[in-house]
Amino acid sequence: MIRLLTFPTQTHLSLIISLFEMVCGxxxxxxxxxxxLNILYVxxxxxxxxxxxxxxxxxxxxxxRVVAGVVGVGIFLLFVxxxxxxxxxxxxxxxxxxxxxxxxxVFVVQLSVSAAxxxxxxxxxxxxxxxxxxxxxxxxxxxxxxxxxxxxxxPNYNGTCDADCFSxxxxxxxxxxxxxxxxxxxxxxxxxIGCFFSFTEILGVWLTHRYRNQKDSHPNSGAFL
Numbered sequence: 001m002i003r004l005l006t007f008p009t010q011t012h013l014s015l016i017i018s019l020f021e022m023v024c025g026x027x028x029x030x031x032x033x034x035x036x037l038n039i040l041y042v043x044x045x046x047x048x049x050x051x052x053x054x055x056x057x058x059x060x061x062x063x064x065r066v067v068a069g070v071v072g073v074g075i076f077l078l079f080v081x082x083x084x085x086x087x088x089x090x091x092x093x094x095x096x097x098x099x100x101x102x103x104x105x106v107f108v109v110q111l112s113v114s115a116a117x118x119x120x121x122x123x124x125x126x127x128x129x130x131x132x133x134x135x136x137x138x139x140x141x142x143x144x145x146x147x148x149x150x151x152x153x154x155p156n157y158n159g160t161c162d163a164d165c166f167s168x169x170x171x172x173x174x175x176x177x178x179x180x181x182x183x184x185x186x187x188x189x190x191x192x193i194g195c196f197f198s199f200t201e202i203l204g205v206w207l208t209h210r211y212r213n214q215k216d217s218h219p220n221s222g223a224f225l
Contacts (some may be wrong), residue, residue, distance in 0.1 A: 038081045039081075042082075044077060048071070083098065100181055103204050104202075114194030129176070144163045145162040149173050153174050
């Protein structure tokens with residue numbers, strides 16, 4: 001046991017792959033694993049679309065760009081999962097090939113974004129938050145109403161603010177420190193979730209490559225179309 005813990009990372013990965021091949025090395029098991037992975041992607045995509053619609057419906061997010069971005073990501077993920085699921089069920093070589101390429105590209109982009117979220121400094125966070133704050137007035141109103149703050153660096157009592165504290169003079173805090181404290185937590189969360197799903201994507205690429213090279217005991221006449 002002690003000797004096993006001293007193996008290098010590459011050896012650990014080889015052992016994991018070998019164990020997976022021993023437990024799930026057949027055609028049916030690989031197919032079911034690929035289908036289960038894509039069903040997970042379908043559930044995540046529907047969750048993204050549902051959360052965006054729920055936030056817009058209840059007025060939690062008024063920015064159309066934010067809602068459209070989240071819905072767009074959900075629809076794209078749903079499309080990718082649909083292609084992968086159809087390819088897995090039919091053992092369709094063309095669908096599986098395009099699914100594998102798209103999933104690998106998504107893996108590269110997502111892993112890069114996740115690493116950037118985890119590595120970004122506080123100064124870079126401030127710059128990005130200020131740019132986003134100045135770019136959208138709808139976002140400013142959402143943040144002020146949700147976090148009960150006014151202005152980015154200091155409240156402007158001669159202007160307007162959607163926060164409840166604005167009715168009491170000199171009682172509002174600036175939004176920048178509050179946003180940054182939440183942003184750090186969100187970036188860590190997004191980076192961690194992104195790294196986790198990056199692992200599932202590279203697993204999906206490996207499963208698809210393996211599945212394409214396996215033979216079905218009950219071959220489908222249209223599989224190689």
